[in-house]
Each structure stands twice: as structure tokens, then as C-alpha cells.
Amino acid sequence: MFTLSHAVEVNPAGAEPVLAAEDVWRGLVMKAENALPFVPGMSRCDIIERGENWLLREVEFAGDTHRERISFRAPVQVHFERVGEGGFIENTISSSDHGPLLTFTFGLQFPGIEPGSPAERERGEGMKGAYIGAVAATLSRVREMKRNGEL
Structure with missing residues (x-):
């Protein structure tokens, strides 16, 4: 499994409006429920089932369909697990x-690619920019929502 973590300051110098951790949490929950305004390239996000502190959704991203079980660990983490594929994504405040x-x-696991192999590393590194860009895109959207009174 290829893994990567990337952390950013929520409020770097000059960022306006300033976001509190609670703002980021509300934004992450909204992103889990409807990722379209947050994730460039995502064309569909449908909630299939909902329970206490979790939901199951199906998304289409770059032509691929994925089913994700999302667990909310308020107020610090949203955990996305790829159903049937292996792999996970975590957003942690x-x-x-x-x-x-x-x-x-x-x-992430890549079907047909040997775990721990150079091919896995190459494929993962090729996706790195998109995932790091997701951090900036998420915070930008949350900041916009705060500015517009949507949080």
C-alpha cells in the first residue's frame, strides 16, 4: 500500500478570513456529504446510506467510480475507507x-501492481500532486464558505 501524509497550516500569513478548527471541521463534514464543490475533477457524489457518525457514498472521480464508507471522529478526523478496493484517506485537524x-x-492499493514495488512508488508519486492539491482546494473552499456566511 502506498501511503502519503501532508500537513498544512490552516491560516498561513495573509489568509483571510482566518479559520478556526471548528470551521474546518464543519467544512470537512460538508465535503464528506457533497464533495463536488471541494474536489475538482469529481463528477458525482451520491449518499447511499447513513448511520450515526458514518455514511456510505459513491463517487465518480476522473472517470472511475468508488464506494467510500466515511466515519466521523468529531471534531478532529474524517476517515474515508474505499469499499472493496482497500485503501483509505484521512483528513485530520x-x-x-x-x-x-x-x-x-x-x-492506496493499485490493482495489478505489486505492493512495495518501484511501480507502486511511481504510481503513488504520480498521484501525489493531486492529493496535496486537495488540501489547498479544501481550505480554499472552506475559507470561501466562511466569507459567504455558508458555514
């Missing part, structure tokens, strides 16, 4: 001396 941090961690 934490604190630092510079304010809140948002960390995206993903672990």
Missing part, C-alpha cells in the same frame, strides 16, 4: 504553535 493544521493522509 490538529493544533500547532501556528494554529490549526490540516493533514491529509492516504493509503
